Structure formats: C-alpha cells, structure tokens
Amino acid sequence: MIVELGHFALILGFAVALFQATVPLWGAIRGDAVLARLGSQAALVHFALVALSFAALTHAYLVSDFSVLNVFQNSHSLKPLIYKWSGVWGNHEGSMLLWVLILALFGAGVAVFSKRLPDDMLGATLGVQGLIASAFCAFLIFASNPFLRMPNPPIEGRDLNPVLQDPGLAIHPPLLYLGYVGFSIVFSFAAAALILGRVDAAFARMIRPWTLAAWITLTLGIAMGSYWAYYELGWGGYWFWDPVENASLMPWLTGTALLHSAIVLEKREALKTWTILLAVVTFSLSLLGTFLVRSGVLTSVHAFAVDPERGLFILLILIAFIGGSFALFAARASALQGGGLFAPISREGALVFNNLFLSVASLAVFVGTLYPLLLEALTGAKISVGPPFFNLTAVPLMVPLFLAIPFGQKLAWKRGDLLGAGQRLWICMVLGVAGAAISAYATGGGPILALAGIGLGIFLVLGALDDLLDRALRGGIGLIGARLRAIPQSITAMALAHAGAGLMVIGISATAFETEKIAAMKPGETLALDGYTLRLEGIGPVTGPNYNAIAAEFSLRDPAGAELARLRPAKRVYIGRQMPTSEVGRYRHGLSEIYVAIGETSDGQHVDLRAYHKPYVLLIWLGPLLMSIGGILSLLDRRLRIGVPARRARLRPEPAE
C-alpha cells in the first residue's frame, strides 16, 4: 500500500513538474507576474510529492519488503539498519530517485530563499528546473521504476553489494548528488538569464549562494569518496582516475572556475558570456557523468548496446538539455555586452588565469575519459587511457594554478602590482623552499618532484594565510583581536579555502615518501616498518551480522618498544553475495598513518599482508575539508547571504527595442 502510494506520488510529482516547466516559464516570457510566481508553489508541491515517494521507498527498505523488486535485489533482512537505509540509493533506480529528490530540493530552495527575485527571473528559473525534473521523472517512471512489485515475493533479498556496506558509502552518494545536481539550479538561472536577456552583477549575486552550496557538497562528496577508497579498497590509494571519479571531477573543476568567474561578473560586470557558458557546461558535465555512470557505457560500449533503453533515455535527455542550452547560448550570447576594463596583471586577470587552467584541466579529463569510448565506437580500435595520461596532462596544469593563487589574492582589482605582491610573498617562498629542503634532509633525498610539491604546498598555505596575518597585524600587537574580528568573513573564507588546497598538495606530495612492505607472516613473527614494529599476534575467524571474516591481530610498537595499538585487519565474506571485502587496520599518529591490510592465508599458517607507513596522508582529505569550510564561511557571510537582495536585482523595465 505504502509502495503504491509512493508510486502514485511520483507520478503526481511528474505531472506537477510538467506544470512547473510550462506555466511559470510562459508567464516569465510574457511578463505575467502571477503565472511566473506560480513557479514557487509548483516547486514546493513537486518537492513534497517526490519526498513522499522517496520516503515510501525508504520504508520498503526499512521493513525489508521483498515483494518490491528493487528491495529484493538490493537488500537483505539481516543487514544492519544503516545499510537498509543507505541501500535505497545503493542501486540504479533508488539513486535516480535520490537524484530527482535533490533536483526538487534545489527548486524548492529557490522558492523558499529567493522570494525577492524579480518575478520573471523566478518564473523562468523554476520553469527550467521543472523541465529538467520532468525529464528525469519520466526516466524514472518509464525506464527505471523503483516501485515495481514481484508476483511471487521471495523470502529473502539478494543483499546490497558488500563494498557499499560502509558508513562512508552511506553518506557519500547523497553528498555527491547534492553537488552534482545542485549545479542544476545554477544552470536554470543561467538559462533564465539567457531567455530574459539579463546577465549582470545581480545575476552573479543570485547564483552565488547556489553555486557555493553545490560546490561545497561536491567537494565534500569527492573527498569522502576518495577517503572511502583509501580505507576500504585495501591498498591505500586515494585517487585512481577512474571514469566514475572523473565524472565527478569534471563538474568540480568547471564549478570551481564558475565560482571564481562569478566574482568578476559581480564586482566588475565582466566575463558575462564566459560565466554563463561555465554554468551551462558545469551542469552539462553533471548530466554527462550521470549518463556515463548510469548507462553502463563505461563497462563497455557493448554493454550499452545490450540494454539500450536506459542509456538511450539518458542520452536523449543529455542531448536535449546540452543541445538546447548551447543553442540558446549561441542565440543570445552575442547580445551580452562586456563590462569593466582591467589590465592583465590585476585581480580580474588572475581570475581569468584561474579559469583558463581549471577549464583546460577539465577538458583534459574529459578527453581522457571519453576518447577511448569514442574511438572504439567509431573505429572499433580499443585503447586504454589510464592514470599515466592524466598525470601527464591534468596534474601539471594544476602547478601554475596553485603557484598563482597567493599572487592573485594580493593583486588589486583593475590594475595590480605583481612586483609588490612578490615582495610581500617572498618570505612565504623562502619558507616553502626551506620546507622542501628540510623534507629532503629528513627523508634522505627523495623524488625531486615530490619535494617541489611540498615546497609549493607550504608556499600556498602560507601565502593564503598571509593576507589574514597582514590584516591582523596592521594595527599593532595590541589590536590583533579587534583587527581579526574586523576581517570580512569572505576574506577569511577565501584564505581558508586556498590554504586547504595547499594542505592537499602537501598531502599528495608526501605520498612519494611512504614505505610499503609486502610480506607473508606467521603468528609471532615481526615486521619492521620505518622504526615501528608490527607483530602478528594471531589469526582467527570472526562472525558479523551478515558476514564471516578471517581477522588477524597485530600489535604495533614504537621504536622504543612500547605498544601503541592493536590493529585488526580482516577479510570478510558477505553471506548474501559470497563476496569478499577487506577491512584494514590503521593507526594514526599526528597526520600520518600506519596501514595494514591482509590477503590470503596462503598455506593455512602464513598470512599475506601489505603494511604501509604513510606520512601526512590525512592532509589529502583535510585539505578539501578546509576548502569546504571556507565555502561554508563564504556562504554565511552576512553581506552575501541568501535573501539579502542586491539593490539592482529589482525588476527593471526592459528597454524597448
């Protein structure tokens, strides 16, 4: 009954989305404020219906209703509660329903928080959002329905893929989707601005909170996924240039560029067309990512052909929205006038530099991800494009970008003074070089690129924070407290976000200095690891709620011989799918980790293991965390908060043409 209710709510939601896609948009174009304002109500009702539908599916999971095909295929009655919960989005249909829910959430967000938008802008934005929602509701109902019943309900479900049974994976998809799909509303704003022919500083202000919100969650989502890979997959890698990862990195790169170009638009009314283009491209890349992940095209071009219905459906949505928005862009962009003047060496110039490198990096990822697919589809030739390609293209592009950040922060608008910025930054550069030299000494040499990376990271962190220090110290020692409080929140936000990028660079560079040991050990044997000692205390079976495991117990001792911790890596086999997964044993000291994973017990006595000492590895995720905190601070800045209307945002009569 509840399932049918959810099904029905979804269909009603589809109907409301169709209304939202037509009437308010029509009202906006015709200048009918009443019709345009209906967009708000439609968006709220649509959200309520989709939320109801989502709640119904969640209920089916929580009570293990195996008469629902989707629940049967992806759940198990013995599964811990949290994974029954997360199982809702751990499969194709459920995750698409989450996708639509988040789409509706952002539409409702605009209806609630942006009441003071001009009527036509509101109507057009929510109208475009309704168009996207209609397309994906149709996809759910006709091609990926999560509410289908089974005629003969089985007694037990097939269980959720065990790799997904992890707290990290429970929250990773919603975060990632909030980011990816969040850019939909920015896209809708951009399309509305193009339709209405109004792109100005007020537009930049309107999209700012939404771009930030999407960017923050996407940053957290990607970092979360990377951290999960690190501790779950068993060898401590954190980024693999996998097409699925690339699908989320591309919109992140262009979204970051958008965040920066919107600042130029807001302050100087420049880069209008470019900012609109970025908004369109970012969501297009989100759609592309959905297509890549959901159509099965990644598994192989042929898998796509075997079950083409879903893939084709998303491909059509993709073509319609990307094609439509680019056509709109081509038709209207030429009418947009450029804004203020600025010299190459200026804050605007630095932001253009930022946009250039972020966009080209995104393009490099795009080409590397899609090239093998297109080549195979067109010529039948099979090639692989793996990590070495991305490490040679996208990664080097980040170096000039990171180097430029502290300079950009110091340059004035319109016309800056590079020499002056350099003079204020030389001490940061010296400290960066000193940091690299100390690392070289401490590790006895090491790869020169990694040392340079550590120097770059230190320079970036110090250069980013120098601004704050400079402002705090300006009034003398006694006034530090007052001066610190007087720093605008957005300045602090920027400094923290940039420092976060620096921390990440240090963490990634430091992976070059990790120690890896591969060994087979018997109980009682020890293994030396960078001065630490691992001793295998025993191996034994462990039984979990829905898995059986072989666990090993290690004692970890520091150089002085004192025991620091017991590590219990394990190899699990889940009962439902008979699939093995690994649980690693980790010991954290400072920002570094000792990491142990076990493999087969080769002859019943020895256990194969990999042990690592990973210096400063946690910085890889603390960096993005700090970036997101910067984003959150910026979002909370009183001057820019959602709902505070920019004076110029009021509806102005259009000039007669």
Next chain:
Amino acid sequence: MRRPLGLLLALALSATPALAVRPGEQLPDAAQENRARKLSAELRCLVCQNQSIDDSDAPLAVDLRRIVRERIRAGDSDTAIRDFLVARYGAFVLLKPPVSGQTILLWSLPGLALVVGGLAAWRLFRRRPEEGTASPEDSLSPEERAELQALLERPGRGGPAS
C-alpha cells in the same frame, strides 16, 4: 578493487579488494622489483575494470606480473617488455597509450586548448582599450538615463554653477 566512487553497482559488482602483488612474486633484486612495479602500474589488467596489473588479484594479472618479472630477469628493456605484451594483447594493455595517428588528438587537445584559451584571454586584455569604452551610463535604462539627465540639469542646489 579500484572503485572509489562506488555509486555504480554495475561496476562495483566485480569489486573485490585485493592485495595484488603477493609476497612470493617479488624479485629478490630490489632495483629490478622496483622496475617491475613501475612497469606493472602502466599495464592494464585486461579483464578488470580500469585496473593496472599491479593492483589486481585477477588470475590474468598474476600471470602478467609473472611475465613482466620473467622478462626483467631475462634482461629485457621496459620498451621490449611493452612491445612483447602489445604483440600478444594489443594496444589495449597500455594504460599510457603511445602517440600515434589514433591518439594524436588525445595527446594534443589539452595543449591546444591551453594555447587557444591563452590567446583568447590575451585578446580579452588587448581588445579592451578600443572596445571597452563603455561608460557606466551605457548600462542605464532609458528611464534611469532620463532621471540622471534631469538631476544634472536641475539648476542650483550646489550643482555646478552655470
């Protein structure tokens, strides 16, 4: 198994965490072993999802690792080993595709985009002095312009004496 953004069930279905290189496989000579690891990281496990043979537990990956180490011991160069594997398995085995007619676009597009984008940015700066003469007034609507005009023309009140 390399499936960090494990949203996708289709791919994650094949996910089994792995230890890959096993203790018994390693070469006694550290330098040679190091070479083997580096080379393995650039070779694709053909039956896996986007995994190198260095990371995979698949039987094929184990075999390929053994072949790589045998060839290294036999004194082959890295290039010779790659060629040997390409002859057997095709270019698909290389995670770093060599530059060829088929891949020239792949390798050149990022560089081209940087050059084209750089030129576009340069033109943006260069073109400004001639074209970007828009005064703030240009962005005013006719009503606002009329209002401004009226303000400017209003006599007295501390305005410019005329």
